Amino acid sequence: MKQPHPRKASITRATRETDITLELNLDGSGQAKIDTTIPFLDHMLDQVARHGLVDLSIRARGDREIDDHHTVEDIGICLGEALHDALGDKAGLVRYGHAYVPLDEALSRVVLDLSGRPGLEYHVAFPKERVGDFDVDLFREFFQAVTNHGRITLHIDAIRGENNHHIIETVFKAFGRALRMAVSPDPRQSGIPSTKGAL
Numbered sequence: 658m659k660q661p662h663p664r665k666a667s668i669t670r671a672t673r674e675t676d677i678t679l680e681l682n683l684d685g686s687g688q689a690k691i692d693t694t695i696p697f698l699d700h701m702l703d704q705v706a707r708h709g710l711v712d713l714s715i716r717a718r719g720d721r722e723i724d725d726h727h728t729v730e731d732i733g734i735c736l737g738e739a740l741h742d743a744l745g746d747k748a749g750l751v752r753y754g755h756a757y758v759p760l761d762e763a764l765s766r767v768v769l770d771l772s773g774r775p776g777l778e779y780h781v782a783f784p785k786e787r788v789g790d791f792d793v794d795l796f797r798e799f800f801q802a803v804t805n806h807g808r809i810t811l812h813i814d815a816i817r818g819e820n821n822h823h824i825i826e827t828v829f830k831a832f833g834r835a836l837r838m839a840v841s842p843d844p845r846q847s848g849i850p851s852t853k854g855a856l
Contacts, residue, residue, distance in 0.1 A: 664840075666742035668735040674727040675719040681739040683840050685712025693717040693732060695725055697791045698799075701829040702732075708758075709833030711840075725795055733799040737806025744840065747771055752850040754839030758831040763818030765827035767835040770810040773856040777804040781815040781828060788821045796825060800832075 664683035671677075689706035691699040693715060706713040715735075719728030744750070755768040765781075777800060783793045804811045813832070818824035849856060 664743045664745070666739040668739045668742070670731055670735050672731070675717065675731040677715070677717040677719075677731055677735050679716075679732070679735040679739055680712075680714040681736070681743055682712035683740075683743050686710060688712045690714040693728065694719070694721060695728065695791065697788055698725075698729060698732070701825060704826060704829040705833040705836070707833070708830045709837045711833075711836070725792065726798065729795040730798045730802050733802030734806050737803040737808075740803070740807040740809070740836075744771060746849065747856045748849050749842050749846050750850060751839055751841050751843045751846075752856070754835035754837065756831040756834035756838070758827045758834060760823045760827045760830075761820070763820060763823035763827045764816045765818075765824065765831050766812075766814045766816060767828065767831035768812040769832075769835050769839055771839050771856060772810045773808050774810060775805045775808050776810040777801050778812040778814075781813060781824065783821050783824060784819060785821050788825065793821055793825065796828070 666681050668679045687707040687710045689703045691702045693699050702713065702715060715732060717728055717732050721728060750771065752771050757766050779797050779800060787793060800811060800813060813828055815824050815828060
């Protein structure tokens with residue numbers, strides 16, 4: 658009997674700009690141990706773990722004396738690579754995921770496909786440039802890196818919202834929920850969920 662693929666991955670990335678260790682377990686229970694030195698990003702990544710029911714451990718250090726760009730983007734690279742590695746050949750998965758998540762006045766929708774083809778549609782408008790001292794433009798860089806290195810198709814739409822914190826929290830929660838759906842085993846699907854026979 659074929660043993661199930663262990664849906665876990667560990668990624669280490671060390672450059673002149675960042676030093677990151679990330680561990681992902683797709684069959685977890687939503688446990689998170691996040692230390693990126695960027696508190697707001699820690700909070701958002703915790704949402705992915707808890708709402709995606711994945712276990713996620715991240716330790717990141719970067720050249721934040723310049724700005725947060727390299728650290729945020731490289732965490733996205735590592736998360737994408739871990740997702741790709743943990744999924745294996747993607748046999749028996751639902752493949753597609755979607756979620757709407759509200760938070761007070763904010764509402765966001767995330768739809769994703771474990772397609773093997775990177776593609777990001779990101780439609781998020783913020784009323785202000787920052788949450789605290791965090792540049793909200795960096796969230797696009799994060800999701801672009803996840804998309805490219807996870808080889809997924811990802812559509813993110815912030816449908817409404819007036820508060821930056823609420824808007825981005827709905828995006829991350831919806832991403833976690835959509836990911837949870839897409840990586841779930843499909844009891845009626847034993848093979849690759851594609852007419853091509855590969856993803």
